Amino acid sequence: xxxxxxxxxxxxxxxxxxxxxxxxxxxxxxxxxxxxxxxxxxxxxxxxxxxxxxxxxxxxxxxxxxxxxxxxxxxxxxxxxxxxxxxxxxxxxxxxxxxxxxxxxxxxxxxxxxxxxxxxxxxxxxxxxxxxxxxxxxxxxxxxxxxxxxxxxxxxxxxxxxxxxxxxxxxxxxxxxxxxxxxxxxxxxxxxxxxxxxxxxxxxxxxxxxxxxxxxxxxxxxxxxxxxxxxxxxxxxxxxxxxxxxxxxxxxxxxxxxxxxxxxxxxxxxxxxxxxxxxxxxxxxxxxxxxxxxxxxxxxxxxxxxxxxx
Amino acid sequence: xxxxxxxxxxxxxxxxxxxxxxxxxxxxxxxxxxxxxxxxxxxxxxxxxxxxxxxxxxxxxxxxxxxxxxxxxxxxxxxxxxxxxxxxxxxxxxxxxxxxxxxxxxxxxxxxxxxxxxxxxxxxxxxxxxxxxxxxxxxxxxxxxxxxxxxxxxxxxxxxxxxxxxxxxxxxxxxxxxxxxxxxxxxxxxxxxxxxxxxxxxxxxxxxxxxxxxxxxxxxxx
Amino acid sequence: xxxxxxxxxxxxxxxxxxxxxxxxxxxxxxxxxxxxxxxxxxxxxxxxxxxxxxxxxxxxxxxxxxxxxxxxxxxxxxxxxxxxxxxxxxxxxxxxxxxxxxxxxxxxxxxxxxxxx
Numbered sequence: 081x082x083x084x085x086x087x088x089x090x091x092x093x094x095x096x097x098x099x100x101x102x103x104x105x106x107x108x109x110x111x112x113x114x115x116x117x118x119x120x121x122x123x124x125x126x127x128x129x130x131x132x133x134x135x136x137x138x139x140x141x142x143x144x145x146x147x148x149x150x151x152x153x154x155x156x157x158x159x160x161x162x163x164x165x166x167x168x169x170x171x172x173x174x175x176x177x178x179x180x181x182x183x184x185x186x187x188x189x190x191x192x193x194x195x196x197x198x199x200x201x202x203x204x205x206x207x208x209x210x211x212x213x214x215x216x217x218x219x220x221x222x223x224x225x226x227x228x229x230x231x232x233x234x235x236x237x238x239x240x241x242x243x244x245x246x247x248x249x250x251x252x253x254x255x256x257x258x259x260x261x262x263x264x265x266x267x268x269x270x271x272x273x274x275x276x277x278x279x280x281x282x283x284x285x286x287x288x289x290x291x292x293x294x295x296x297x298x299x300x301x302x303x304x305x306x307x308x309x310x311x312x313x314x315x316x317x318x319x320x321x322x323x324x325x326x327x328x329x330x331x332x333x334x335x336x337x338x339x340x341x342x343x344x345x346x347x348x349x350x351x352x353x354x355x356x357x358x359x360x361x362x363x364x365x366x367x368x369x370x371x372x373x374x375x376x377x378x379x380x381x382x383x384x385x386x387x388x389x390x
Numbered sequence: 391x392x393x394x395x396x397x398x399x400x401x402x403x404x405x406x407x408x409x410x411x412x413x414x415x416x417x418x419x420x421x422x423x424x425x426x427x428x429x430x431x432x433x434x435x436x437x438x439x440x441x442x443x444x445x446x447x448x449x450x451x452x453x454x455x456x457x458x459x460x461x462x463x464x465x466x467x468x469x470x471x472x473x474x475x476x477x478x479x480x481x482x483x484x485x486x487x488x489x490x491x492x493x494x495x496x497x498x499x500x501x502x503x504x505x506x507x508x509x510x511x512x513x514x515x516x517x518x519x520x521x522x523x524x525x526x527x528x529x530x531x532x533x534x535x536x537x538x539x540x541x542x543x544x545x546x547x548x549x550x551x552x553x554x555x556x557x558x559x560x561x562x563x564x565x566x567x568x569x570x571x572x573x574x575x576x577x578x579x580x581x582x583x584x585x586x587x588x589x590x591x592x593x594x595x596x597x598x599x600x601x602x603x604x605x606x607x608x609x610x611x612x
Numbered sequence: 613x614x615x616x617x618x619x620x621x622x623x624x625x626x627x628x629x630x631x632x633x634x635x636x637x638x639x640x641x642x643x644x645x646x647x648x649x650x651x652x653x654x655x656x657x658x659x660x661x662x663x664x665x666x667x668x669x670x671x672x673x674x675x676x677x678x679x680x681x682x683x684x685x686x687x688x689x690x691x692x693x694x695x696x697x698x699x700x701x702x703x704x705x706x707x708x709x710x711x712x713x714x715x716x717x718x719x720x721x722x723x724x725x726x727x728x729x
Contacts, residue, residue: 164544168591190551193543193561204544211548212591227591245552253550253573253585260548260586272552319555399680430635434677437638442681444723 081267081297085221087184087239088156089128091389092362093268093297098355099362100383101158101270101299102374103130106141115146118371119155125378127386128156128185130270130364134165137197144174148181158241159183162191167207168216168227175217179236187241187270188213211264214242218265242266244298246283247276247322255286262296269296270364273303275314276322277353284359293359300354303366304373305343308332344373344380351381391420391511392484393518394427394504402435402480403442405501409478410449412439414503415469415491416456417483424518426504427482429456435482435503460487466494473498508540526596526603532589534575541568547589615698617705628652629690630663637674637688644721647687647712648674651704654692664692684715 083094092099102122107114119129129150133143147157159178161171175186190210194202208216216227217240224235242261246254261269274280280300287293305311308331315323327346334342347365354360363383367374378384406412414432422428432454443450453476457465460483473479473495481488482503492500508520523540529547530537539545543561550569553560557570576582594600626632629652640648650671652664671690679685689711691704 190544190546192553195543195561206545207594208591209544209546209548210551211588215588215591243552248550248552249554249556249567250550250570250573256586260588263586264548264588319560320552399677403681430633433635434638437635437642438677438681441638441642441683441720444720444727445682447723447726449727 081295084267085184085237085239086182087128087237088389089158089185090239090267092127092387095387095389097362097387098360098383099128099297099299100126100378100386101128101130101362101364102126102371103132103364103366103368104146104371105132105135105368106143106146108138108140110141112149114141115149116153119150119153121371122374123153123155125375125384125386126365127362128158130158130160130187133160133162133189133191134197135192137164137192137194137199139198144178147178147183151181151183156185157183158185158187160187160189161213162189163206163208163210163213164191164194164204167205171208171213172216172220172226175220175236175238176232179234179238184238185241186217186238187243187268188217188266189243210242211261214240214261214264214266239267240265241268241270243272244269245272245320246274246280247272248320254283255290255292258287258292258296259290262292266296268361269298271298271301272320273301273366274350274354275327276324277350279322280354281357284357288359293361297361298359299362299364300351300360301364301366302347302351302377303368304347304370304377305331305339306370307336307339307343308334310343344377347377348380351377351383355381391423391509392486392506393424393508393510393520394421394484394506395424396426396431396482396504397502399435399438399442402501402503403439406439406478406480409476409499411451411453411476411478413453413455413469413473413476413479414439415460415479415481415483415487416454417460417481417487418456418458421483421487421504423512425516427484429454431482432456435480457483459483461490463494466491469495524597525592525594526600527593529589532584532587533572534579534581536568536572536575538568538572541566541571547592615702617702618709620709621705628658628660628663629667630658630660632667632670634670634673637670638677641678641683641687641718641720644718644724646718646721647689647708647715649689649691649704649708651691651693651701654694657694683719686715687712687718 081094083090089099104115104118131143131146134140143160147159150157188210194204217238220232220236221238224232226232244258311323311328311331314321331339331342351363365374365377414436416427416429416432436452436454440452459465479498479500480503481491481500485506488500488502509522510518510520513519520540525539538547542549543559550567554567554570557567559565559567576585629650632650637648650667652667658664668690671688675685675688693700
């Protein structure tokens with residue numbers, strides 16, 4: 081796949097390396113240190129850093145501002161944009177704002193429903209859905225035009241991504257859904273965190289068989305478990321999450337003070353196994369509020385040092 | 391039909407507290423079907439408000455009239471001769487009826503007695519469910535007859551999202567995932583290959599976003 | 613059977629308690645009844661299948677409404693018995709009378725008297 085933007089992430093993927101991205105959640109306040117501190121911890125071990133957008137519908141510092149903060153640190157941000165909070169005017173506007181700071185990566189999501197967060201009484205927008213947002217960014221980039229048809233002065237040069245969840249229901253349309261996202265213009269995919277490696281490999285195989293892995297870069301989502309309690313919570317309480325019983329058991333059988341360490345090991349083992357899976361182009365390590373462990377995971381998984389690209 | 395639900399009686403007592411001659415105005419159509427504002431409900435509300443007033447030592451005359459509809463001029467005209475007898479009207483029709491009555495009888499306060507909720511259907515007696523939000527540009531032909539605007543919590547046109555679980559929406563186990571329903575229906579109709587067609591960006595100008603709406607039919611206007 | 617039951621119980625006969633609608637119970641209170649009991653067949657034995665279930669729901673609705681307007685939700689109650697159970701009817705009549713007596717007269721009656729004065 082040819083390189084179409086100045087995105088460092090795109091270049092690394094196009095060069096055939098396994099890319100590594102990670103995620104930072106902005107603070108629930110205006111202190112930039114909430115971003116800079118986390119970014120400092122992981123910057124040498126990842127190629128790009130996602131900034132989440134009002135995750136779980138809790139009001140936070142906006143993703144765009146935090147991405148600019150990363151850019152000012154000389155790092156590579158991935159702007160996460162949900163369609164829940166902004167209409168098409170604001171979305172296009174923020175895309176231009178990001179482009180003005182030479183932010184070259186964007187991932188388009190619907191967003192968790194606002195009833196989960198601190199603004200349950202507010203309106204949700206959903207003027208566009210996540211696939212239509214992908215189409216919009218591609219249109220702005222490739223045609224150089226606004227949705228309304230007018231020319232954009234200095235169009236955004238963004239590498240466009242979408243999310244995929246191989247474990248959500250119904251399983252039978254999870255690959256057609258991936259095909260749909262690619263048809264909409266997605267160039268990279270970050271998946272929901274993977275624990276059921278067999279099921280993930282099944283999904284990857286179906287995607288490969290359809291030739292989809294040649295049209296899109298798939299980064300496998302990885303989140304280390306901190307404890308057996310966390311494993312159980314994610315298994316039972318988080319929709320769209322598939323946590324096998326053996327994993328919960330493995331953690332439960334570990335003494336409590338060693339569970340976090342075991343969680344990291346499980347994560348590393350998963351990365352090492354998935355590195356060999358055809359079509360996996362990289363990893364998206366989400367260690368929310370545990371960012372200090374990311375370097376260890378990357379190193380133990382044999383993904384350090386990160387490649388340099390021009 | 392338009393589905394409404396009764397307002398809590400404390401709220402109605404509060405808003406009608408200063409009226410000495412109150413008319414409770416019901417409607418024989420939608421609110422009758424959803425058992426919120428028909429003749430029966432008018433009677434019950436009148437009786438309860440009378441007893442409440444007496445109990446509080448207040449004298450109130452409360453009358454009961456149920457019109458065929460409150461959204462057509464000719465039916466509302468039926469109370470023209472009596473409207474002066476009241477210092478307030480409690481309309482238990484939907485929001486449309488309350489407003490149309492208020493517009494017609496400008497000198498009389500008209501208060502709502504129900505909360506108008508949505509356009510929906512009677513799934514069974516005592517259970518009314520939302521089906522339409524009046525987006526103004528019906529796309530049911532492309533989604534197997536199931537509306538993603540009114541039934542998907544995120545009104546996705548290319549769903550489902552990652553929160554769909556066992557056919558239920560992430561917001562509640564009691565809410566069906568609209569896109570699961572659409573996919574099931576497409577399977578039943580044998581049109582599942584249409585699932586991969588991208589649904590175009592919606593023109594919301596025919597929805598409330600475009601401003602208060604009207605439908606004009608010159609062909610039936612005299 | 614010629615059993616005794618309190619003289620202040622006025623009986624209104626209906627073919628089925630399903631015929632008793634919410635408004636009938638409310639009007640009884642409006643006209644000054646201190647209490648209303650709705651006496652229907654045993655649940656499952658209704659001659660018209662579900663009339664007594666409907667009655668129960670309506671009694672619950674009225675009870676709730678009476679509570680909200682300050683009359684007292686305890687003044688209305690549903691009882692179930694089979695038509696052959698004379699003694700039980702007498703027992704329920706006594707129970708209801710005692711219950712309502714303890715609650716005192718319908719406040720509407722007092723309010724009407726005050727208003728008339």
